[in-house]
Amino acid sequence: MSKVFHKLLPMPVHSLMLLVVWLLLNGFSVGQLVLGLFLAWLIPFLTFPFADHQSKAGKPFKVLMYFLRLVKDIILSNIEVALRVLYRNRSLQPGIVAFPLSIRADFPLTVLASSVSLTPGTVSVEFSDDRCWLYIHVLHLKDEQQLISEIRQRYEQPLREIFSC
Amino acid sequence: MLSGNIVDTALVITAGLVVLALLMNVWRMVQGPSLTDRILALDTLYINSIALIILLGIYNGSALYFEGALLIAMLGFVSTAALSKYMLRGDIIE
Amino acid sequence: MSDYLIAALLIVGGLFIFVGSLGLAKLPDFYTRLHAPTKATTLGIGAVLLASVAVTAARDGTLSIHEIVISLFLFITAPVSANMLAKAALHKKVPMCDNTRNQDLKAHMAHQKAPDSE
Structure with missing residues (x-):
């Protein structure tokens, strides 16, 4: 049946x-x-x-929380980047960061890369071919380690819980 | 149209800002220096023109413009993707 | 009351769109220019679309979905096109401005290698 x-x-x-x-x-x-x-x-x-059968998202409540946090981050950090474009143009310090990944599956990686690109100040550029690293271009790089731990804690950890991988 | 001219004034100011933005995009598209800069400027031009169409829709109080805005959004994305693909591989369809 | 809200959303949206294009015009190299339009402009257009939703709601008392569909579409596609453009720029070896930190990673990045490999 x-x-x-x-x-x-x-x-x-x-x-x-x-x-x-x-x-x-x-x-x-x-x-x-x-x-x-x-x-x-x-x-x-x-x-x-x-259809390419990807890992499924579980836990709708966590998905909603992730979405709300993403919206909040987009708005707050957009204001920061807008100010940076308007005022502190000369002291801009761009940089590249290699972010060590701990998720491997396609769909969660896509979501992570898109989240990183949407939160201003960072654009995900490329994966290494062994999928262990995500290269990120940062508009204003102050502290590399802090940025990495921030992305890990704010986006990667919730995504691992959502996709349970 | 809505009562009160606050919305009208805001519409005019916003349209002015968007037009200035469009002019800067055109400047970047003409200036270059690299091809990717021009594609980026074209992509921004698309998105800004969506904003202008929506403002016109609000001004005229018509919902017909949204179909056009949706079409431009889709075409803009596809053309940006196709152009970057072309730059990456020298070929659009693999 | 709703008039003030709509006006504020419109102005904020217009400002973000303007700042996005200003960044496109005046930031120093391609990779930094990529940041402004993909994000500030997307947020700006989101605000304008929200204003449009509010106008329809105030006028007809109905919730118009077209705008939300457009902004969702833009929010999904903006990072994808930014990523594709960045890849294309790397492939074409578009120069980065000189004070970029960790420039030595560029070659690894262009060949999709891990940063610690030779």
Whole structure:
């Protein structure tokens, strides 16, 4: 029974998300609901064979906490970078930092790299090919060790808990 | 339009700031010096024009502009990705 | 009241967009220039979109989702395009400004090697 269910609806979470986004974009009506249900079934059904099965995120509460912290960090440090662009231009001290990674899986690494890029002052540039290091370009580098431990504690540790890896 | 002209004034000021930003982007795009600088300037130009379209949408009180803004956002990302891919490999489709 | 909120969001958004482009115009080298538009501009446009949501909410009493979709899309794609541009710049050996710290890591970075390898 569950096998048949899995065949018919291979990615239930994706289907639900597709339906919700469809209804949000097109407004709620019975016609849109039927069309949305059909598409939410059809698209995952057709694309399931191509999907690259990544590590799954668990613990929705922690995901929410991570998201809120990210938003707060983006806003606070954007203000800092804005001030730096406006005033302290001459004393700018850019730098490169090699960040030693402790997660290996693709999807968590992507999330980590994107978080690092979104929080201002840092842009993730490149991974080493053994996936042990993430190279980060920093707009104003004061203390390398402090930056590394900050990223580790604020982003990497929660991500390891979320993806349990 | 909304009551009160505070929003109107804010709209005009914001539009002015965005136009100044667009001019600086164009300057960077003309100036270079490297190709990646120009691509970055083009990407910023895309994003700033989305802002301008949304401001126009607010000013006219019409929701039609958002479809255009969404399209520009997607095209902008795809073209930036394609251009950087081209610079990395000398080829867009591998 | 909501008028003041909308006006404040608009002005803040406009300022961030302006600062993003100012950074693009006046920072010293490509890698530092990358920081300003990808982040300040994205946050600025987020504020403008939020103002637009507030306008629709104040006028029609409905929550418009299009704006949120646009800003989510921008927040997801901005770091990706920044990363791709940085990679392309490394590959093309775009110069860094002279006072960059740890410049010796650049060669390792361009060849995707660990920093301690030869």
